[in-house]
Amino acid sequence: MTNNRERLFAASDVVEAGGWRAELRNDEIADISYGGIPVLRGIRAVVRDRDWQTLVPVVRAVERLPAGEGTRLVLDIEFDGFGCQYNAALSIVFSADSLVVVFEGESPADFQSNRIGLVVLHRPDDAGRDVLIGGRSGDLTPSRFPVEISPHQPFQNVASMQWQRDGVDFNLAFTGDVFETEDQRNWTDASFKTYSRPLALPFPMDVPAGSRVSQSVTLTASTGQEPQPETSRVGDLAITSDVVSVVPALSMPVASTLEPQAESGVLQGVESVLVELVAGAPKVAELAKQAAEQAKALQVPLDVRISAETPGQVPGLLQLVPTRNVARLGVFHSTSHVTEPDLWKALKSAADEAGLTTSLIAGARSHFTELNRNAHLLPSDAEALVYSITPQMHATEVPHLVESLPMQRLTARNALRISGGRPLHVGPVTLKPRFNAVSTSGGLDGTAEASCDPLQAEPFAAAWMLGSIAALSIPGIRSISYFEATGPCGISSSTGLTPAGNILSSIAAQRGRNILGTQGSRRGLVLYPVQAEDGIALYAANLTANRKTESVQLPDGTSTDLVLEPWTAIFQHIPVERRTT
Template identity: 30%
Template sequence: MEFQGGGIRTISYDGVEIVRGIYAAVRDPNWGTVEPAISDIAMKEFDDMVRLSFLCEHKQGDIQFAWQGNIQLSPHGLQFEFDGTAKSTFLKNRIGFCVLHPMELAGLPLEVETTNQTLQGRFPLAISPHQPYKNIEKLTYAPKPYLQVDMRFEGDLFEMEDQRNWTDASFKTYCTPLEWPFPVEMKAGDSIYQSITVQVNHLKQTDHITGERRKDESGIVPLVVTSRVIRNMPDLGVMIDAPAMLTGDGRSVAATEKTRLSLTPSYLRALISLSRNDWYDQLAYVQKRVSGLNAECGIEIELLYDEPSQLEAFAAYIGSEAMKVRRIIPFCNGAMISAESSLLELKAALSSRQYPSLNRIAIGGGTRAYYAEHNRAEMPLQWMDFTVYSINPQVHAFDDRSLMETLHAQPVTVKDAIKKCGKDLYLGPVTLLPRINPNATDGGSELAIHQQMDERQHTSFGAAWTIGSIASLCQEDLSLLKGICYYNLSGEIGLEDHPDTDLFKAMQTLMLYPNAEVVEVKGVSQRVAALGIKPNETTTLVFAANLTNERVNMEIRTANNDRNPVATTLEPYQFLTFYFQPS
């Protein structure tokens, strides 16, 4: 168990993770998280018990809230108490405990005691669009056949949601039901008390735990590069922020002249709003950039409009200019989910123009937001050629390790979307921070570029996370995933303005081999991600990325060479490339 940020995480018993984390959140009226300042940490040890106390103070704008945390640990359980008081009057959406259960529990039996009944169920296997359990007072489950976990909640009503909807690698049981009104006013002096008690019972002794411990004791990650082709690389695209470049908010165009031709994305994704007077200029800029990148680069447009007449003007323009548009995803302004009317209106506008190029454009639907919105919506599938949704790892958590954990949930969302929609999927944009807030209650969903910038993107962390993302998404059973759009081409969150970063170098290399065969690499773990591709018939190129903040010892070899592995050490968040050819 670890104490972090006023919460505890990785709660294990005999080497088995029973709880991913327990923490308390203060959420503002737009569901933003108000981070705490932590002080007065004190720990006392007894013969069979450890007590930890601390103070958390949350201050942001008119929000001032403080709470005393008390954690009591015993050999077979723990109790976590939250005792807080509002120091000012403010609006809040939620204040109190959240418990994270590892997503690896998916499908396992779960007993739920509610306020009026006991339910026998399971942790959801398919991603649950809505709360699978409400009015929770107690949970009982067995992460392993020989362990039983009892978890009791006091001080509020709790319910569970499937956080895989946002690529968090967990299920979350949280306080204050979402069906209750929010935001709610907290008056100065109002208090909140909650507690969570966890008890672990060891049902029987087995050798399984010992075996699991030995597996990790060597510390060496062994990678084996096979010759088995599991799929082809999906198209790799990048966003292009045409408005920023036109208004001068982006980086200087001249400053990027040297790096323009060194990136070869398969497509650029542009956000075009037909409500702007300069949308013609934006499209002209996008076409110019596409022409300057590579001959095979196409355009994907996320299109916002108010009325059908705007779509007719848009169709006339892209047809007359013979723009290299491959795909369009239309949305009414302000909408987060595709409407059947939008798809039909765009199809009508394109078909009304006598330009052969318009007949080849695919029309897709989905969401501008996360898989949660996609999963909860009734999509107009009969009119969709493909589907889309975006990914960012910081909807709920913001530390390095939590971001890396989301990599394991990304392919779960893709598999779920493919199963439910049966459509080709073009994922993106995939970024470290959100570009919109679909849950904003103040009416402002679009975020400024500086709000989308995470400094980690341009460090080794950003490169490792991105390689891990691509590797996790290049799975054999995700063949309908046809394209992934990462980050921006230019500007603060762009690639080409940072040519000396590990992220740029990794993306530059991967983009050189569109549609390359992806080969199976065995031995990948929570610590190391690996992606193997074949640039040509005789060469295999492997990217290996350390997903941790510690050194990792690694051995890598081909399947037909078990005597001479390459031994190396990956520094924190470092990635290395390896080339293998037949001997």
């Protein structure tokens, strides 16, 4: 519980110097602004192992010093995890019109890494913004941050970047390596990321003991007038009578740990039980059997996802499930994680031979990234597309998890563009990755048990899931699958449903009902109003570390009060006499 509380209520240190303002969150310089104008999502140092796993940064000491009329911070950081260690010093100097970050790192032992050094996280609302890219040879190339999620790097060979926001010219200069930019919205991160060691170079790279890395990033601002930050009026909170979508079907995967469903933890209202059958995985037959038993107990069909290396493995995996009770059936390559043509052909043949008339789906069993990069491979005769979501591909801090929620809606809109009108089945949606989709050494390839986030059983998981459901409840989303049925990654246990389980069960019962519109906004507040037969079923979540008390105007002109504790989700029933018809 201590670790959970430290994550949910993590301390931050506000730094203000010159025109700059930023928050120091552990090792990250976050939410950087100048003269009240938002500039960058953040700057931080990262160390990633040969499987792209991010070593955990621990700040051993912070020294705060005067620097002329500005401020200098010096951080002593130790990176640790996955059998690797790395040491670094981070110097951050805030002055009148510049912010300079210098990274000096040294390896205490031999290891292999795919990336070491500074990364700059650009704001997601930079999408569509013009930017001038400076190359290593001094050339300047006009470009633009992509609006649609870019499957590949929009900027390469980056030595500098220049752009304008609210009348201020900003410039970034990089030293120590060749940098490039990727669209992290592919993984639901709320950022574009400029990083070093281009992906075109071989990886992993050997990092000998005693080897050093030195890099810097310099951010400058210049203006001939006072900055004029944009202001926006949030307005009163209100629920309107407009219908914006319908509640999608909700489902859950069977427990990967093969833990039985407890009597007190039975979840009602779900549309299906999802099971992933990976060729060569241990106990795959037992997993299929438990999924079938769970689906029978809940009187719902199975959603079967097959992962195979070769077409010949597909029929055998399909035989593990009762085909008479399969609602959807999909197939993916165990390494590329997408539906490849030969596997699709094998799936159709096996389904025909089994007399199956179920819905055949295609897409990616991993992130939206793989769907976006391999859209050309997807079969045109698939009835629907699918991809999964996890907010912790790159960062585990709670602010990053919360910021991923609007990006989930963006991936869904982009996936619907790729689908060409076909519906989407999103999931599994999990707090931590089910497997390492980019491992170079085998790693978690889907055959090993995935690790689970300790926040899974906390009210936070319910609040975050409600934010996810709200983000993904748009026309074209047919179903969403969350977490697992039981176990450490589950929504139920021997003592009953978790907070997430209670919210999921309640919303699952609203399937197909109209979702009403909302007006106004508050940071970290999620409103999900559903038009029920006898009134409004109002779900709300507080995704902040502070208690919230809000008044929400209803369609008939009256109002209802909400009181939400930090990191919690609630349900409130509003009777029909208080709702306009």
